[in-house]
Amino acid sequence: MKILLVSLFLPQEKASHAGGRYVFELLRQLSARHEVHLATRFEEGEKGALAELAPLCAAIHAYKYPAIAKRGVLGSLRLIYNYLGFSRSADWLVQTGDYDLVQVEWVETAFLIARGKTPMVLDAHDVITKPTQRAFLRATGPGRLFRFLKYALVKSVEKGIMRRFDRIFTMSEFDRKFLLELHPFLPVTTVPIPAGMDLKPTAYEREKNRLLFLASFKYRQVNVDGALYFYREVLPLIRREVPEAHLVIAGYGPPESLTSLAEKDAGVTVTGFVEDTDREYKTAAVFVAPILIGGGIIVKVLDALAAGTPVVTTSFGNEGVGAKPGRDLLVADDPQAFADAVVALLKDEALAERLSGSGREFVRENYSLDAVMKKVEEAYGELTRKGEWR
Secondary structure (H helix, E strand, O other): OEEEEOOOOOOOOOOOOHHHHHHHHHEEEEHHHOEEEEEEEEEEEOOOHHHHHHHHHHEEEEEEOOOOOOOHHHHHHHHHHHHHHHHHHHHHHHHOOOOOEEEEEEHHHOHHHHHHOOOEEEOOOOOOHHHHHHOOOOOOOOOOHHHHHHHHHHHHHHHHHHHHOOOEEEEOHHHHHHHHHHHHHHHOOOOOOOOOOOOOOOOOOOOOOOOEEOOOOOOOHHHHHHHHHHHHOOOHHHHHHHOOOOEEOOOOOOEEEHHHHHOOOOOEEEEEOOOOHHHHHHOOOOOEEOOOOOOOHHHHHHHHHOOOOOEEEEEEHHOOOOOOEEEOOEEEEHHHHHHHHHHHHHHHHHHHHHHHHHHHHHHHHOOOOOHHHHHHHHHHHHHHHOOOOO
């Protein structure tokens, strides 16, 4: 098949966020079976990474955007304008190209993409209505009305976008059901991101009392908030029982609010972008994922489980994963319960070892690359069968 793959972010084997890494793997797998044309945005300074994609693509339609050093109001507006410009340019390709199938990555990408003349798939990554609904339900006082209006607007926009597509992929069964509750009759299929794509056979010794929080922070305030919440609300409770607990905050683009923690606290390390995430996962005693709102499958949780690292997360952190609490990972939703779970894993070697093995096996059975690509190809086959796709 001749496929147009539209990605809001540049697919990279060593991307700073899980979505870009997954789209790279999707591109690599599809290019072995199909003729793939890629439409993507790229930041100033990413020309080398863009050129590396050439062997995988029959054609690349690149849309440049300027590097934004600081995400203020002006920077956010420039980014939104660039999103819309890219969406409009992708729509031109969809309407004028002679493709057998179009796949669009991320809901936001499709804002200005109209229904095309070929089968169209939307890979949602996140259900963008979900965090706005939760923010509204948690709001009190005068701000509640604003939260409701934002939720209603986002819900309407997301529904309008999704109705243009012949198939929608969600990253988790939870998100699929959530979408169908909001918008019944949407053609939704669960296709998760494969876990552990960057893991290697190398074994490392776990460092006692080392806690890992790994995420992409640039443009992802929810991850910054999660790290600050853990440091301020949970870590002090852990240190009452385990004073030697050391927190490593790893990932691309940490703001000053995070880097300053390491300057004033010797028990905190802020690494910035990590080249070898395999080592980071495997040397950690516990992976912490205090997801406060949610908005999709928590890929880092899956990667940690795949690495055999014991995980403590919240109900929101596990909802897109579907692991069994107490068997595959630990779930806690308030600071004291979260701290107690971490302390239990630091002190009970047998518990940590049991969760390590069970979590790794859970990922192997449910989130392998082969299983994911089989679902993708099955969906393509259903859509492109003559007379059945529209």
